[in-house]
Amino acid sequence: MVTLRDMNRSPVAGLLFFLLFAAGLAIGGAAFSVSHDPVSFAGPAAGGLFVGYLLAKSVRVVPQWERMIILRLGKFQSIAEPGLRLIIPVIDAPLYVEMRTQTVNVEKQQTITQDNVPVVVNGVIFFKVVDPASAALKVQDYRLAIWRMAQATLRDVVGRLTLDELLSQQQKLEADIAGNVEASSKSWGLHVEAIKLENIEVPEDLKKMMSRQASSEREKRATIIKADGDRQAAAALAEAAATMARSPGAMQLRTLQTIDGLGPSASNTVVLAVPLELIELIQSQTAKNARS
Numbered sequence: 001m002v003t004l005r006d007m008n009r010s011p012v013a014g015l016l017f018f019l020l021f022a023a024g025l026a027i028g029g030a031a032f033s034v035s036h037d038p039v040s041f042a043g044p045a046a047g048g049l050f051v052g053y054l055l056a057k058s059v060r061v062v063p064q065w066e067r068m069i070i071l072r073l074g075k076f077q078s079i080a081e082p083g084l085r086l087i088i089p090v091i092d093a094p095l096y097v098e099m100r101t102q103t104v105n106v107e108k109q110q111t112i113t114q115d116n117v118p119v120v121v122n123g124v125i126f127f128k129v130v131d132p133a134s135a136a137l138k139v140q141d142y143r144l145a146i147w148r149m150a151q152a153t154l155r156d157v158v159g160r161l162t163l164d165e166l167l168s169q170q171q172k173l174e175a176d177i178a179g180n181v182e183a184s185s186k187s188w189g190l191h192v193e194a195i196k197l198e199n200i201e202v203p204e205d206l207k208k209m210m211s212r213q214a215s216s217e218r219e220k221r222a223t224i225i226k227a228d229g230d231r232q233a234a235a236a237l238a239e240a241a242a243t244m245a246r247s248p249g250a251m252q253l254r255t256l257q258t259i260d261g262l263g264p265s266a267s268n269t270v271v272l273a274v275p276l277e278l279i280e281l282i283q284s285q286t287a288k289n290a291r292s
Helices: 011-035 038-058 132-137 142-159 163-168 170-188 204-246 248-261 276-291
Strands: 002-004 059-062 066-072 075-080 083-086 092-098 102-112 118-129 190-201
Touching (some): 059 066, 075 132, 132 170, 142 170
Antiparallel strands (some): 002 092, 118 190
């Protein structure tokens, strides 16, 4: 922020004024004690007052987080770095520029997306001054200017996106807005560090439709996953059946494994079926006996 301060916030100027005025009073008092002439007292006292006031107006202490722009007779003179600095009273005018990262809130903006959906968006800008002379001299109020620029850019960028793109590509949206604002504010001596969108509001009826759509998508994925699991299980069973068909003893082995897995509990009732091969063997033997 650019500020014009006539009075220094540091106590150094006040201390210098007090010391010089006190020195003038002391010199005047010593002269009056010798000559007993009031003029001999008033002269040094007035001189100390004048010199103290002049030096106090000349001394400026620039904080570490600021830069001081010196205008001499209204014309840019120099940029003073942090520390103790001297200016020419009346002739020089100091402007103080904030160099730390600053934030500006972008109030809620109602805009229309590319697919004609009204949305309300708000965010915050993080920026800093990199050229204090341009920030102080090329724009009247750089905080207000970058806020207005961010508002206009936000509406323009959102208007080029559909609602789905706006909700799913928030980081890209923030980068696009920051890049556009950076390009426009670079001539003002500003650097945009980031722009973050805090909230994107959509109409309530559209929220309900989006909720139903998301629920349908989840149900669709669940059905597909279950169907894929059934397909894999059927393929595994078919492969197992084919293996057992190729090996005559596999079915008997599987039967014995199943019986063994039932456990020794007395509540289990096991019904043993006679294998088909044994029945065929008995039938063939019976037929042989009948022919003989």
